[in-house]
Amino acid sequence: MAGVELIDVHKKFAETLALDNINLSIPEGLVLGLIGHNGAGKSTLFKLVLGLIAPTSGSIRVLGQVREPGRTPYELQVQIGYLPEVVVLYGQLTGREVMDYFGRLKGTSRGQRKQLLEKVGLGPVANKKVKTYSRGMRQRLGLAQALLGNPRLLVMDEPTTGLDPIAAEEFYDIIDTLRSEDVTIIWSSHVLSEIESRVDEVAVLLQGRLIATGTMDQIRQRIGLPVTIRLSGRFESVGEQVKAECARYGDVDVKDADHIEIRVADAKKIKAVAALAGIPSLTDIQVEPPSLEALYDHIVSEQNRSDRDA
Amino acid sequence: MRSVAIVVYSQLMNGFRNRWILGLTILFALFAVGIAYAGGATSGHIGYTSLATTITSQASLVAFLIPLIALLLGYDAVVGEREQGTLLLLLSYPLSRGQMLIGKFLGHLLILFIAILVGFGLAAGLSSWQAGGSDLGRIFVAYGIFILSASLFGAAFLGLAYIVSVRAVERTRAAGMALLIWFFFVVVFDLALLAVLVGTGGNPAERVIIPYVLLLNPVDVFRLVNLLRFGHGAGAMTLSGAVMHGALGWLSLLGILFLWGIIPVSLAIWRFRRSEI
Numbered sequence: 001m002a003g004v005e006l007i008d009v010h011k012k013f014a015e016t017l018a019l020d021n022i023n024l025s026i027p028e029g030l031v032l033g034l035i036g037h038n039g040a041g042k043s044t045l046f047k048l049v050l051g052l053i054a055p056t057s058g059s060i061r062v063l064g065q066v067r068e069p070g071r072t073p074y075e076l077q078v079q080i081g082y083l084p085e086v087v088v089l090y091g092q093l094t095g096r097e098v099m100d101y102f103g104r105l106k107g108t109s110r111g112q113r114k115q116l117l118e119k120v121g122l123g124p125v126a127n128k129k130v131k132t133y134s135r136g137m138r139q140r141l142g143l144a145q146a147l148l149g150n151p152r153l154l155v156m157d158e159p160t161t162g163l164d165p166i167a168a169e170e171f172y173d174i175i176d177t178l179r180s181e182d183v184t185i186i187w188s189s190h191v192l193s194e195i196e197s198r199v200d201e202v203a204v205l206l207q208g209r210l211i212a213t214g215t216m217d218q219i220r221q222r223i224g225l226p227v228t229i230r231l232s233g234r235f236e237s238v239g240e241q242v243k244a245e246c247a248r249y250g251d252v253d254v255k256d257a258d259h260i261e262i263r264v265a266d267a268k269k270i271k272a273v274a275a276l277a278g279i280p281s282l283t284d285i286q287v288e289p290p291s292l293e294a295l296y297d298h299i300v301s302e303q304n305r306s307d308r309d310a
Numbered sequence: 311m312r313s314v315a316i317v318v319y320s321q322l323m324n325g326f327r328n329r330w331i332l333g334l335t336i337l338f339a340l341f342a343v344g345i346a347y348a349g350g351a352t353s354g355h356i357g358y359t360s361l362a363t364t365i366t367s368q369a370s371l372v373a374f375l376i377p378l379i380a381l382l383l384g385y386d387a388v389v390g391e392r393e394q395g396t397l398l399l400l401l402s403y404p405l406s407r408g409q410m411l412i413g414k415f416l417g418h419l420l421i422l423f424i425a426i427l428v429g430f431g432l433a434a435g436l437s438s439w440q441a442g443g444s445d446l447g448r449i450f451v452a453y454g455i456f457i458l459s460a461s462l463f464g465a466a467f468l469g470l471a472y473i474v475s476v477r478a479v480e481r482t483r484a485a486g487m488a489l490l491i492w493f494f495f496v497v498v499f500d501l502a503l504l505a506v507l508v509g510t511g512g513n514p515a516e517r518v519i520i521p522y523v524l525l526l527n528p529v530d531v532f533r534l535v536n537l538l539r540f541g542h543g544a545g546a547m548t549l550s551g552a553v554m555h556g557a558l559g560w561l562s563l564l565g566i567l568f569l570w571g572i573i574p575v576s577l578a579i580w581r582f583r584r585s586e587i
Contacts, residue, residue, distance in 0.1 A: 013586065050402045052587055070583065077404035088394040092328060104316045105403045145399075155402075 321417020338429025
C-alpha cells in the first residue's frame with residue numbers, strides 16, 4: 001500500500017497554476033525529503049495531502065483511502081500528524097493545555113500527552129504558558145502535537161527551524177524511531193545537507209512541477225554531476241607537476257599551497273584516486289559526492305534554461 | 311458531536327481564563343442592578359418603580375451593549391486562528407470546518423449567556439426583593455424572556471461577526487468591519503428610517519411597509535420583544551414601538567429574533583466551507 005499517492009494532480013488558484021501535473025507515489029514507511037523554494041508549491045501539496053483543499057483535477061490517496069473533496073474523515077485524520085512551518089500554538093495556554101486540546105480531538109489518553117511532552121523535553125515547562133517559550137521550545141511542542149495518536153503519516157514543514165544542535169539531534173532520533181515503526185514521513189527543508197543523509201528519497205518541486213524524484217544516488221547518476229576530490233599536503237616544491245597530474249582527471253581548483261580540489265566525473269573517480277594517491281608529500285585525500293545543494297542548483301538552472309529555450 | 315463539544319469546552323475555558331466571562335458578568339450586573347435600583351430617579355424617587363419601566367430601560371441599554379460585545383467576542387474567531395497559523399493545523403485534525411465553527415460559536419454564545427444570566431439574574435433577584443415578594447411570577451417570566459431574547463440577540467451579532475471573521479484576511483480589518491456593523495445597526499439604521507419618515511411625512515404605503523423593514527434590524531426586533539410585552543404604554547414612547555404597534559405581536563417577534571440568531575451563523579458556516587484556506 002502506498003502511504004501517499006498523487007495521480008495527475010493539478011491545482012489552480014484563480015489564475016495561477018500552483019501545482020502542475022504532479023505524479024508522486026510514496027510507499028508506506030518511506031521518508032521523503034521535499035525540496036523547493038518558497039512558492040514552489042510545497043504548502044499547496046501539503047494542504048492537498050492533509051485534505052484541507054481539493055485538487056482542481058487528478059486524484060489523491062492517503063493511507064489507502066481516496067481523498068474526497070471537502071472531507072476530513074475521522075478515521076483517516078486521526079492517523080495523520082502535521083507540523084506546520086510557523087507554529088504559534090495558543091500563547092495564552094500552557095504546554096499541557098495545548099496538548100490536552102489537540103489530544104482530545106484525536107481521542108488520545110492523558111498518559112500519552114504527558115509522555116510526548118517529556119519525550120520532546122518539555123516536561124519541566126508543561127505548566128508554563130506557551131508565550132513564554134523560546135522558539136525552539138515552540139517547535140518541540142509542535143512536534144509533540146504532531147505525534148499525538150501515533151500517526152501513520154507525518155507531514156512536516158521545515159521541522160528543524162529554530163532548534164539548537166542538541167534539540168535537532170534529538171529530533172533526528174525521534175524520526176529514526178518513527179522510521180523503524182514504518183511511519184510514512186514527508187519532510188520539507190531548506191537545509192539540504194540535513195535531509196540528504198536522513199531521507200530515503202527526495203522530490204524536487206520547482207514552480208509547481210515535480211522536476212526530480214528518487215533516491216539521492218539515482219538522482220546523482222542521472223544528472224552526472226562530478227565528484228569532488230580534495231587533496232591536502234605540502235605542494236610548494238612540486239606545485240606545477242601536481243597540477244598537471246590532477247588536470248588529467250578533471251577541472252583543478254588550487255585553493256592554496258596546501259589544498260587542491262579536483263572535480264572528477266563519477267566514472268573516473270576510482271582511477272583518479274588510485275593515481276593521485278602516489279603524489280609525494282600528500283597528507284590526506286577526500287572524496288565527496290555532489291551535495292543535494294549542488295544537485296538542486298544544477299536541476300534548477302537546467303530547468304530555467306530549458307524554460308527559456310522553449 | 312464529540313469534536314464540537316471539545317471545541318466548545320476549550321472556548322469556554324478560554325472565556326474563564328482571559329476574564330471575558332467575569333468582566334461581562336460584572337458589567338451586566340452593574341448596569342442591570344443600577345437600573346433596577348435607580349431606574350425611577352427621573353421620576354423623583356429611588357427604588358423599585360414598575361417592572362415595565364425597569365425592563366424597558368434595561369432593554370435599551372442592552373440593545374447598545376450586546377451587539378458591541380458579541381462583535382468583539384467573535385470577530386477574530388477564524389481570522390485570528392488563520393493569522394497565528396493554527397487554522398490549518400486545527401483543520402488537519404479530525405474536525406470538519408462546520409464542526410469547528412459551530413463549536414466556537416456555541417462556546418462564545420455560552421460565554422455571553424452565562425454573563426447575561428448571572429448579571430440579569432441578580433437584577434431579577436433585586437426586583438423581587440424590592441417588590442417585597444409580591445409579583446414573583448411576573449418578574450420571573452419577564453426576566454426569563456428578557457434573558458432568552460438577549461441571548462438570541464447576542465447570537466445574531468456573533469453570527470455577523472463570524473461572517474466577517476471567515477471572510478477577512480487580517481484581524482485588524484475584521485475588527486474595523488465589526489465596528490462598522492455595530493455602527494450601522496445600532497446608530498445608522500434607525501436614524502435613516504426616521505429621516506425617511508419625516509421627509510415624506512409618512513404616507514399610507516410606508517405605514518404598511520415600515521414595520522416589516524424594522525425586522526431587518528435585530529436591534530429593533532430585540533427592543534420590540536421586550537417593549538411590546540408590556541402593552542401600548544411602554545412601547546409607544548419609541549419610534550420603533552410606535553410604528554410596529556399592531557403589526558406583529560411580541561411572540562412572533564421572538565420567532566424573528568430566533569431566525570436572526572441562526573441565519574448569520576449558518577451563512578458563516580456556508581461561506582467557510584467553500585472558501586480556500
